[in-house]
Amino acid sequence: MNAENFGSSERLVAAAYVRQGAQGRRGHELLLRALLEQGKCPEDGWDESTIELFLHELAIMDSNNFLGNCGVGEREGRVASGLVARRHYRLIHGIGRSGDISAVQPKAAGSSLLNKLTNSVVLDIIKLAGVQTVTNCFVVPMATGMSLTLCFLTLRHKRPKAKYIIWPRIDQKSCFKSMITAGFEPVVIENVLEGDELRTDIEAVEAKIKALGAENILCVHSTTSCFAPRVPDRLEELAVICANYDIPHIVNNAYGVQSSKCMHLIQQGARVGRIDAFVQSLDKNFMVPVGGAIIAGFDASFIQEISKMYPGRASASPSLDVLITLLSLGASGYKQLLKERKEMFSYLSSGLKKLANTYSERLLDTPHNPISLAMSLKNLDENNDVAVTQLGSMLFTRQVSGARVVPCGTVQTVNNYTFKGFMSHSNNYPCAYLNAASAIGIKKRDVDVFLKRLDKCLKTCRKEGNKEKSVNEICDSNTGTEQLAN
Amino acid sequence: MNAENFGSSERLVAAAYVRQGAQGRRGHELLLRALLEQGKCPEDGWDESTIELFLHELAIMDSNNFLGNCGVGEREGRVASGLVARRHYRLIHGIGRSGDISAVQPKAAGSSLLNKLTNSVVLDIIKLAGVQTVTNCFVVPMATGMSLTLCFLTLRHKRPKAKYIIWPRIDQKSCFKSMITAGFEPVVIENVLEGDELRTDIEAVEAKIKALGAENILCVHSTTSCFAPRVPDRLEELAVICANYDIPHIVNNAYGVQSSKCMHLIQQGARVGRIDAFVQSLDKNFMVPVGGAIIAGFDASFIQEISKMYPGRASASPSLDVLITLLSLGASGYKQLLKERKEMFSYLSSGLKKLANTYSERLLDTPHNPISLAMSLKNLDENNDVAVTQLGSMLFTRQVSGARVVPCGTVQTVNNYTFKGFMSHSNNYPCAYLNAASAIGIKKRDVDVFLKRLDKCLKTCRKEGNKEKSVNEICDSNTGTEQLAN
Amino acid sequence: MNAENFGSSERLVAAAYVRQGAQGRRGHELLLRALLEQGKCPEDGWDESTIELFLHELAIMDSNNFLGNCGVGEREGRVASGLVARRHYRLIHGIGRSGDISAVQPKAAGSSLLNKLTNSVVLDIIKLAGVQTVTNCFVVPMATGMSLTLCFLTLRHKRPKAKYIIWPRIDQKSCFKSMITAGFEPVVIENVLEGDELRTDIEAVEAKIKALGAENILCVHSTTSCFAPRVPDRLEELAVICANYDIPHIVNNAYGVQSSKCMHLIQQGARVGRIDAFVQSLDKNFMVPVGGAIIAGFDASFIQEISKMYPGRASASPSLDVLITLLSLGASGYKQLLKERKEMFSYLSSGLKKLANTYSERLLDTPHNPISLAMSLKNLDENNDVAVTQLGSMLFTRQVSGARVVPCGTVQTVNNYTFKGFMSHSNNYPCAYLNAASAIGIKKRDVDVFLKRLDKCLKTCRKEGNKEKSVNEICDSNTGTEQLAN
């Protein structure tokens, strides 16, 4: 409804009421205006009505929704199924152009606005979450692993001689594969045990750099968020080394946006040393469907280089999801989620500690890990070899998802590299254990139910103790390898 | 409603009517059954009601929709926004696992089924479209360019020494960039002019292979669908050369599924020679939003290698879109679309020919190109240099999308490579021209309106002939580079 | 997006593209403008995108969607369930006010516009369908029967002495009950048999009026659309009688809008005599869900009196449905549906005739009924009493809906009135028969499948001929009474 249409409406409905209606519209428009002008996540979340209006407005700016459009190209944003058109709010042209995933599309002003706004709002949230000096970022419709690959492929053009990536070990397949896929040789730096924690071996990193020659190293590939008892890498020290040796530094911050500690590490690393890009998952940090990541950094032109490395257009779906989500939460809603997560972490921690004591196990002491906890499974492991993996299976069939049982001594070969003690980030971690995490969106009910079911399972395991398992109805999901993939 | 629930319903509504209702449900279930058992695109399309029921059924098989689930992992499929949850039918876990984008997820049986079925149905359609001997394929949530990159990255591991990719020139940035991004050096093979057509220079390809040494060549990267006057590459001859020299062969079949000719070329190439993989866009062939591609091939294990090369999970959104679309069209609906496209191609062709004659131009004679047409712009070009690009701008502002104006002699540098005559696939094509295509989903109205508007624009251009343009309100979109990106 | 917001967008996306987007928006706005100014059904249907935009625009004019609203009344348009809010496009306030169902609500300018526009568009369609001189109408969220009741209740205030309603018999319960519910005594006028047709007994009507005294008669209540072999009432003659005796005349035009013949009768009746109001079903004429009707007439003030008789607000749901439907069809789409219906009537007629002959039955000759057909079931009836009703049951369980089997001699008591030969509109129609209709939206497939299934059922009945039915698995739905209720 524009001014003329409101005018025409007064023929049908009293002018005073139409004016009131126009005033009502104005309220929604002002929210849009603020977003367009400031490019920031609104402090208070928008209601669904405003969000839908906004998306509708964007959609009708795209040529596929022009009533008078005629299309004679090979890609016209036509949609065969109404179900599909609707679920994308008729935003069909995706994002980016052949030259740059962040570029504007002439045919699709609305989708282009969506893309720009999403990147801008996400940048705002990254600052709010703790990395205040970030200068540029973009959403890419690929998960964290493939996004890391894209970073490595971009660096290749800047360091044509480089073959190696220095990688403090983290037992998560897609991190490892991101380097393999990019065509580089990972140089695994084993972690060191400090108390119960597994931490970055800074000296080994530096020694390896010297040994291989800085120019032969594509980058250091470090990690923040990870399963306990590993803890986030010592980013400050790594960043200083990277600065000293003039080596790029890419940080896998997969689910670190939700933790002020992880974000603080990145901010500090960039302040005292060198961080070229940090990559985070959309789904793990923003409660959207799997399939997107944010590539961010402190040097805007390098981040743009990465975005130009993506050949062709891309799906707007992850951008749309995260934009809808952040608009509906608002900055305050997102901060509230972060706060609740932190509280649930304490709650889970104390609950798990209590439970561990009951079974003569202990909650491993991993104060540097802000998200994941580990409880030893020593007794279970010693009495019965099968039991540890069986516990995983038992939890799975009882609808506990995300708990991860790590036996000792699993050996796994990934792309021809052999990892001893796989899943535990270490060749020989002292004990088997179970992981549980407090991730964004977790509810008190999750923790309570988990502790109750775990208690029951442990009780059952203890009883079955030395009995022989005749019928071993264990699904694939309870093997160590399986649980890793969570 | 299961049997028990139907039973309970008989307390409220006469048994005979409930039975009739249960019978009605049965009809939908049988469709699902056939899909699950045969894995083929149903001959007749499903109605929306059945599709939504099906997606709903899949969704409640995923753990995030279990009523009793408790989650203590770092990725639990939680969704913050109801809008987002609904638009994905609550299928949140994406597809694949860290090991393989085609793998099954324990947490998400429904999403896993979706993924398997999509790939299976898409395979069926590729056969139906003309490549009968294809053995494996998968949908990947990346557009064509990035999917080609993934193929090249996979080949790297098989051919560690290779540096070059042999590439018969096609002036489309993302094709070119797909090789650069993967870290390889494109070896551009200029096309030869045969009549009006630009065709593959087979001899130059073979000469280049000999010159560089087969082992140094990663693959031949050929193209089917393209803008006239270029025509699909001579796939048979290229495939034979690849077989002879034991060089992999990757085909960019971007929007070729819609053309039986392009599909036939691939089928023939594979029959007489070697084709390792062919890649096609989802949006350009199946009328879904931008952002997905299909990687297909004749050696199932190689295709699986590619799918294992993708590090981590991925968005299910493109898979969901194409599955919904194919189920709603049915095989018969898709065939009907192909038929209509072909008819519209003839209609556009004869209309354009007539119009060209009126303006003393001609429709270029490009019988090997089944999708794109080109009409010369000789007079316009000779009289007035600005006019050719201005025509592009005029069409754009008149809501003609996809028409592409190609002036002579544009020079463009892409990733340090300089292309003369960019956009025309040739260093010096004899004349400027305008492209129009008959792509899937085109309607008679598109053609009619296009011809009418083009007529008006040409008339205006002729009148303005040698007049000076004082106010040159030409938007960016009318430069050659711009139109290229279509 | 208003002008300012488009301006702000140019910071993010090139001005030329934003202008193009704004131009795109303009296209939709112009459609809205035309609707608001002319109040007519657009010739061409709108696409879903425009309709949704329109509804969204209306919704944000209602106070419950004002971002800054605070509510301290007892009815504030709050909605507890998001599912409910969405399915009503957040239009919550319903239509009308306590004074008048057509009145404007101060709190809800958008809903008020919706109401006005719906009535205006519907009026346009009634003219288009053949009653050109209609002057006023309104949609009421009650089905035909209750809407007739409302008409009678309104007349009561104008004719306080009247007790009787003259009613040419039509065997449809809700017509009869509409009079009973209003508190009047129906005076049933039996139809006369002319050939196979049952037609209005004009002389009996006039005689009855004289007998009872015009001032004691509330109105004549006639019917157009009905099941063959009854045909539409002789409206012209009845209208003349009403004019002569100064008696109101209410026409039940339940599903007559779809037939130019029925509409023509009304137009003629009003021209030569008196018709006070005619009532038609929304669902039966406009393919929307059950639950709404249109009350229309030639004297605007009388129609307004009826609308003022409805005490309080009412559901906007039927208005919303019919408005969406007519906007999406457009006048041309609706005319196309009428045309197809007519064609299918011929097709059904000839198919049924052929089938009847095969079984030595005949298609009754009812040329004045433009919608419903009847095929005799003489043989079936004579050989086996059960068979006629069993045929109904057989068709029902074979998913033939709407076929209606009428045995001879059913006696039914409705609100203390006893009808002989119930369902057949006559005390003793010569034979049993089966009805089938060609109603709006019917497809060729419906007719083909129906004829095929009917053929099979008749074959089975013939075979089973004189056999005893031991297991009579006949559901309730096959009794005469049941089928009546269709």
Next chain:
Amino acid sequence: MNAENFGSSERLVAAAYVRQGAQGRRGHELLLRALLEQGKCPEDGWDESTIELFLHELAIMDSNNFLGNCGVGEREGRVASGLVARRHYRLIHGIGRSGDISAVQPKAAGSSLLNKLTNSVVLDIIKLAGVQTVTNCFVVPMATGMSLTLCFLTLRHKRPKAKYIIWPRIDQKSCFKSMITAGFEPVVIENVLEGDELRTDIEAVEAKIKALGAENILCVHSTTSCFAPRVPDRLEELAVICANYDIPHIVNNAYGVQSSKCMHLIQQGARVGRIDAFVQSLDKNFMVPVGGAIIAGFDASFIQEISKMYPGRASASPSLDVLITLLSLGASGYKQLLKERKEMFSYLSSGLKKLANTYSERLLDTPHNPISLAMSLKNLDENNDVAVTQLGSMLFTRQVSGARVVPCGTVQTVNNYTFKGFMSHSNNYPCAYLNAASAIGIKKRDVDVFLKRLDKCLKTCRKEGNKEKSVNEICDSNTGTEQLAN
């Protein structure tokens, strides 16, 4: 997915995961089961996913969604617009049959179930809300006024001689019109002033009954929920009188379900005397769109008589809305809403009291009204006659909805009856006042914002005190009559 389909799925996805998925489905099915078997509102609300699954299941039991259906009737549930089909979840056949709005439809087992379950769940909630001995009820797609009319029309058949309805005055147009529309003569019983409260004049009621003769009285029509300073009628005393004189008693409980006091009055009235039916609005009590009501009572057969009085089918839309709402809230959610409303009533009450004092006005002392409050506007009224209505206008334009300003001495004629002091339920209430209510769904923010805006308006009014109003831009909505219609 039935058992066979799960079986087929195991070909594609590991059996253990499919079993887990089937288990997940089971969770939803059990909820449906409980609903079908108990017919009660579930204690805990269902999530959207379960509700949508349930509605989808119902829909496919209706013949219009049978894949193999062929329709040759005049009402086949065809839908022209996809938007319409979807917003009704493809439940198109409405509710009821020509014989009874509560009856089952053979063609539509799903819609029939919906209807039965809605009535059953609503009955459960009425009990929960305080009328434990209610025995029957049904949802009718008409607002309160028309539903009352239906009750009166039903009574007519039981009391053919009756002409009058005894009606303790309540100044709400649709209550009054409900009697007029039904064709009866309202006998207005003026209220008596007790302190600030206006209460039922029991003696006058009895006197009037004696004067008119019980057999000439159709019923007593009393009211619970109303604007202060009127308070709910003395139901117990009225019920006893009705029992003594054998006169039916219909209670207008428009928005009384939300108040335990109103419900208690009904329960008590039925216990000690006679209440035949009580009618309540859906939108006002259950936060759904306008347009439905519940007719409930203690004698199941009388309620059924009313449901049989409705001629023909009816819209299922209000039933669908209330069912979705109650399933999503659950009994606990509804109770929570009731609790919050009560708390907000106290909060509003004390806030308004404080504000009144500031302006030397007072909160009227109306302890028997549990929902509505009144604050005197004595000073405003005395100083300036226009000011009182202007205050209404000011609040309206400041987006305060539902506040109701009542000046002294308004005279209004409704259907030829003249009311002195209209809006105030009294010929001469001592002062002007402003109403505000705490209705279900009200939030603390509503109250806070209201008090703040009211404060500002009163301040402005005071200042403008005796100034002349030159430009009186008062919209229609601020007149007394207007505000009444809330």
